[in-house]
Amino acid sequence: MTGVWDWFLWLYEAHGINLPVFYDSYDRQRFFAGLLTTLELSVCSVVASVAIGLVGAWALGSGSVVARRLVQGYVHAFRNTPPLIQLSFLYFAVGNLLPRLEMAGGGSRPLLDGFAWAVVTLSLFGGAFNVEIFRSGIEAVPASTVEAAEALGFNRWRLHRHVVLPLALRICLPALSNNLVNLVKTSTLAYAIGVPELLYVSAQVWADAMNVREMMNVLLVTYVGMVGLLSFGLRRLEAALRVPGLGTVGGQP
Amino acid sequence: MLDLAADRHAAAVPSPGLLPRTDSPAVVLTDVRKSFGASRVLNGVSLSIPRGNVTCVIGPSGSGKSTLLRCINALTPVDSGSVLVDGIAVHDPALDKLALRRRVGMVFQQYNLFPHKTALENVMMAPIHVLGEDREEVEARAVALLSRIRLLDKAHSYPGALSGGQQQRVAIARSLAMRPTIMLFDEVTAALDPVMVKEVLATVRDLADDGITCILVTHEMGFARDVADQVCFTDQGIVVEEGPPEKIFTNPDDPRTRDFLGHVRF
Numbered sequence: 001m002t003g004v005w006d007w008f009l010w011l012y013e014a015h016g017i018n019l020p021v022f023y024d025s026y027d028r029q030r031f032f033a034g035l036l037t038t039l040e041l042s043v044c045s046v047v048a049s050v051a052i053g054l055v056g057a058w059a060l061g062s063g064s065v066v067a068r069r070l071v072q073g074y075v076h077a078f079r080n081t082p083p084l085i086q087l088s089f090l091y092f093a094v095g096n097l098l099p100r101l102e103m104a105g106g107g108s109r110p111l112l113d114g115f116a117w118a119v120v121t122l123s124l125f126g127g128a129f130n131v132e133i134f135r136s137g138i139e140a141v142p143a144s145t146v147e148a149a150e151a152l153g154f155n156r157w158r159l160h161r162h163v164v165l166p167l168a169l170r171i172c173l174p175a176l177s178n179n180l181v182n183l184v185k186t187s188t189l190a191y192a193i194g195v196p197e198l199l200y201v202s203a204q205v206w207a208d209a210m211n212v213r214e215m216m217n218v219l220l221v222t223y224v225g226m227v228g229l230l231s232f233g234l235r236r237l238e239a240a241l242r243v244p245g246l247g248t249v250g251g252q253p
Numbered sequence: 254m255l256d257l258a259a260d261r262h263a264a265a266v267p268s269p270g271l272l273p274r275t276d277s278p279a280v281v282l283t284d285v286r287k288s289f290g291a292s293r294v295l296n297g298v299s300l301s302i303p304r305g306n307v308t309c310v311i312g313p314s315g316s317g318k319s320t321l322l323r324c325i326n327a328l329t330p331v332d333s334g335s336v337l338v339d340g341i342a343v344h345d346p347a348l349d350k351l352a353l354r355r356r357v358g359m360v361f362q363q364y365n366l367f368p369h370k371t372a373l374e375n376v377m378m379a380p381i382h383v384l385g386e387d388r389e390e391v392e393a394r395a396v397a398l399l400s401r402i403r404l405l406d407k408a409h410s411y412p413g414a415l416s417g418g419q420q421q422r423v424a425i426a427r428s429l430a431m432r433p434t435i436m437l438f439d440e441v442t443a444a445l446d447p448v449m450v451k452e453v454l455a456t457v458r459d460l461a462d463d464g465i466t467c468i469l470v471t472h473e474m475g476f477a478r479d480v481a482d483q484v485c486f487t488d489q490g491i492v493v494e495e496g497p498p499e500k501i502f503t504n505p506d507d508p509r510t511r512d513f514l515g516h517v518r519f
Contacts, residue, residue, distance in 0.1 A: 144361060144365045145367065147361070148359075148361060148366075148367075149367070150354075151328060151354060151358070152354065152378075152428070153351045153431065155350075158382050158383065161382075162382055243411045246369065
C-alpha cells in the first residue's frame with residue numbers, strides 16, 4: 001500500500017499534480033473519513049426515504065381522509081421547496097427550538113447534531129418524491145389483479161404485501177432509481193451546515209494545499225464511482241425482479 | 254316477469270340465521286338491486302341456485318350478468334335486496350368477507366393471475382397467506398391440482414409464458430386450492446380461441462362432476478345446453494326466464510328470450 005501512496009508523491013514531485021489526500025496520511029485520513037460520512041449519510045437517507053415513501057403511499061391509499069391530507073401536505077411542502085432551504089430551516093430554525101442535552105462536564109449540546117439533521121432533511125426530501133413514485137407504481141397495478149386477490153380472501157394488508165407492492169416495485173423501479181441516485185448527490189448539501197462529508201473535507205484539503213483543480217477531479221471521480229455502484233446495484237435488482245409478460249418493453253420476455 | 258321469478262323461489266329462501274342444510278340452495282338472491290350512478294344495472298333480481306348444480310347465466314351484453322355474479326362474492330356490494338350464500342348474508346354490512354370467499358371461488362375473463370408468481374406459486378398463495386395453512390401440505394395439494402388440469406409440466410412457468418387457455422386453467426386451480434363449495438365463472442372463455450375454450454370447459458365440467466356448485470356467465474350456448482342443469486336468461490337487469498336448458502333453448506316462454514336465442518349460433 002505504501003508503494004501506491006508513494007507513487008502519488010512522485011506524481012506531485014515529477015508532474016506537479018498535487019493529491020495529498022493519497023500521499024499525506026493526515027489528509028488521507030480526513031478525506032476517507034469524509035467519504036465514510038457521505039456513505040453513511042447516503043445509506044441512512046436512502047433507507048429512510050424508501051420507508052417514508054412506502055408508508056406515505058400506503059396512507060394515500062387508505063380510507064382515512066386525515067391521513068391522506070397529511071401525506072399530501074407533506075409531499076407538497078418537501079417536493080416544492082429547495083432542499084438547501086429545508087436543511088437550513090430544520091437545522092437553524094427548528095433545531096434551536098429543541099431542548100438541549102446537558103453534558104457530563106457542564107455545558108450542553110443540541111439534541112440532534114448536523115449529521116442527524118442532514119439525514120432527517122434528506123430522508124424527508126427524498127421521501128416526498130418516493131411517495132409519489134410508489135403511488136404511481138401502486139396505481140399502475142391492474143384493478144382486475146387486485147380483484148382476483150380480493151376474491152381469494154386477501155385482506156388489505158396481505159393484498160399489498162404479496163400482490164400490489166411486489167408488482168408496484170417492479171413498475172416504479174426505474175423512477176425510484178433516478179430519485180435515489182439524485183438523493184445521494186444531494187447529500188453534498190450537508191456541507192452547508194458543517195457536516196464533514198466528502199465536499200466539506202475536500203474544501204478543507206484544497207484550502208490547505210491550494211489544489212482546487214485536483215480535488216475537484218477527485219470529487220467528481222469519487223461521486224461517479226459511488227453513484228455508478230448504486231445504479232449498477234439497482235439495475236441488477238431490476239433484472240432479478242424481471243418476470244415474463246410484465247414491464248418487458250425493450251427487454252427480454 | 255321479475256315478480257313471477259321471485260314468487261317461484263320465495264319458498265326456497267331459508268330464514269337468515271339458520272345453518273345451511275345440505276338440501277338448501279347454495280345461493281339465493283332476492284330482489285337484488287344495484288345502480289352505478291344513474292345506470293340501474295340490477296333491477297330486482299331473484300334467483301335460487303341448488304347445491305351441486307351448474308347454472309349458466311346468459312343474456313345480451315349489459316344485461317347485468319357479470320354484476321349479478323360479483324354480488325354473490327361481495328366484489329360488488331348490493332344497494333338493496335338479499336344475497337344468501339351457504340347461509341351467509343352477503344348483503345349484511347358486517348359481512349365476514351373471508352368466511353364468504355373461502356367458500357366461493359371466482360374465475361375471470363382476463364385470468365388475472367399474479368404475474369410475478371409461477372403457476373405453482375399462484376395456486377399456493379391464498380391457502381398459505383390467507384388460510385395460514387402448512388406450506389408442504391398446500392404444495393402437495395397444488396401439485397395435485399396442476400396435474401388434474403394437466404399442467405404439472407408448467408408448474409414453474411410464469412403466467413406470461415403460458416397460453417390463454419393454460420392461464421385460465423391455472424386460475425381455476427388457484428380458486429380450487431381454497432376448497433370452495435361454489436365457483437363463479439365470469440365469461441371465462443370469452444378471450445380464448447376455440448381449442449382453448451374446449452380445454453377450459455372440460456375443466457369446468459370436471460368440477461361439476463365433483464359436485465361443486467358452478468355458476469357461469471357465458472356466451473357458450475353449446476356448453477349451456479349440454480352441461481347446465483339450469484339456464485337463466487337476463488335482460489335489462491332482471492331475470493327474464495329460467496329453467497332447464499331443454500326448455501330455455503327449445504321452447505322459451507318469453508319473447509325476449511326467443512329473440513335473443515334467435516341471434517345466437519350454436
